[in-house]
Amino acid sequence: MTPILIALTIGIPWLGAIIVWLMGDRREDLTHWVSILFSIGAAITSVLLLPNASQETALTIPIGGDFGDFTFVADGLGIFLSVIAAVIGSLAVIFSKSYMKGEGSLGRYYAFVLFFIGAMVGLVLSSNLLLIFLFWEITALCSYALISFHNDDPKAVKGGIKALIITSIGGVGLMVGALIVYAYTGSYDINNFLANYSTIPGNILALLAFGFLIAAAAKSAQFPFQTWLPDAMEAPSPISALIHAATMVNAGVYLLARFYPAFKDVPYWSEAVMIVGALSALLAAVMALVSNDLKRVLAYSTVSQLGYMVYAIGTGSVYASQFHLFSHSIFKALLFLSAGAVIHSIGTRNMLEMGGVGKKHPLVKWVFIIGALALAGLPILNGFWSKELILESGLKNGPLWLYIVMVFVAGLTALYTIRCVWLVFFGEPRSDYHAHAIGWEMIAALLPLAGAALVSWLAAGRFSVLLGEKSLPFHAIEPLPYKEMMHEILSLPTLVVMAVITAAILLWVFRKKLEGLINGLKSIRWAAENSFGFEAINNAIVKVTQSTAEALRVTQTGILNWNVFGILASVILLLAILVLGA
């Protein structure tokens, strides 16, 4: 049963992608409905996989030769991520029906979305590193194609290319890692590697560990690769929700979680992971605080929350990290989709031109507030539980100063979240926008997510069993019953975090009286608006590459004789080296 379900969960969206591609734009309504049908089909099969979780290899495709078999394992960790990909994917597709109404090239749009869903499911369910690499690059390709979906907009094209280049750096890291694993263990199989990692020499294992850290940082937009995610916000909003908040950017965290048992003893690795996570969380939170673009604020907060997950892995709590990933996928998809509804209705992304949107769209206001409160980590909502678990683990297993940084970031999170909500939904309209109606498809996608943001933490106990008992045998994750979770969370450190969050909210309420303090922080504001210099570094790299290419242009004459001369000269050179060497 399991192998069929795995094949279906990957195959249904891919089949749908081909069909939608062939249908093109001939009948708009039909294209919408067919894509919705296929994405819901994938969501159903992925949910059906849930009770079948096991550590055994479920599906083997022999491809012969040195590559080993392409194996799929439907373990707890993989299934849970594939459910997120397929279910949130189907909600994003439903949302798109209203959001993309009247747009051109719908066939291309839906084909890439469905192609992405299948590839993401494949990425998390496969246990062959080579196959993981293939799926990893397919997701990067789909992300690029969808960021640049409006390919007549130079900003969108630029953002897409930037995302593609930076995530490719991560892809190279993953490929090198896969080749090293193959060279030292004789197969690409993850289980085999996790069982035998101790036979690999220490320095090679360290190389592997840091290579995967680079891969994960590039994919999950972590320090120092965080710059691509905000520019990826040129994509249509459902894409931002699906790929750049709920699924693809989690692939890096997934990779670290999957390989944590092998890397945890590599010297300085855990520290490096913690510092990467904490720095990303801090820098992105400050940038979110000064940005005026609604989607960019959400993108920065995604970087920041991914920083929490990476930090959690560094502290050794894979469970807390994956639980926060679960919560974050839900509330961030909710936030992006409701932001998309607002942007679709008003026609601008600039928060300074919004204000008072809550009166026009009360329902969107309330679901956005639910998502925002979960993001801020206020009690009862899912973000609260998972963030507290991470901070708990940070206090126990990490250095104190990093814990303090993370608590401070929790405060910043509350501050920029309340600023964002206030600027968009409350106050008086700051420009004479016209609010268009919101389609029922948008509401149909938003309500389940809002409900899930309220109650998904109730699944924590089952979730720990899924990850602990039915995941790869090398992860020691204790089941976590409610009572224990309550006990762990209702303690003094939580109160400290709550106090910090309350202080942040009060800071916003009394912002008029604190103008002196705000003016004092002007230099930080300036630095954050310039993304702490990372944008400048990126531009410098681009400039150097381009000028080198210009300089090397003279070597390309385009005349055959010169090319043949080059070939001959290098053959003679090679022969000479061989002769002299021998």
Next chain:
Amino acid sequence: MNLPIPLVVLITILCLAGIGLYCLLITRNLIKVVIALQLIVKGAVLAFILAGNMTGQLNLAQSMALTVIVADTIVAVVGLALAVQIRLKTGSLDIKSLSSLKR
């Protein structure tokens, strides 16, 4: 003078390839480029046969040689057809007039 046959073949191969490469190096006429390519490939086919003879896998070498001949014919046909089109478009067969992809 009594040279062993493999040596004669080897010298022929080197001569064919050498003449072809020299021709590629100096000519600017598209037709002559195609002829030069033919010369090089004929040398390569001969090299296959020689290698097959020396390793004792003559049948493998022969099938490879046949494949190369077929592919090579296609290259010649397409190359000459392109040459005709280029002559019609630009009025000359000079390959210097073909570097228009470079700005």
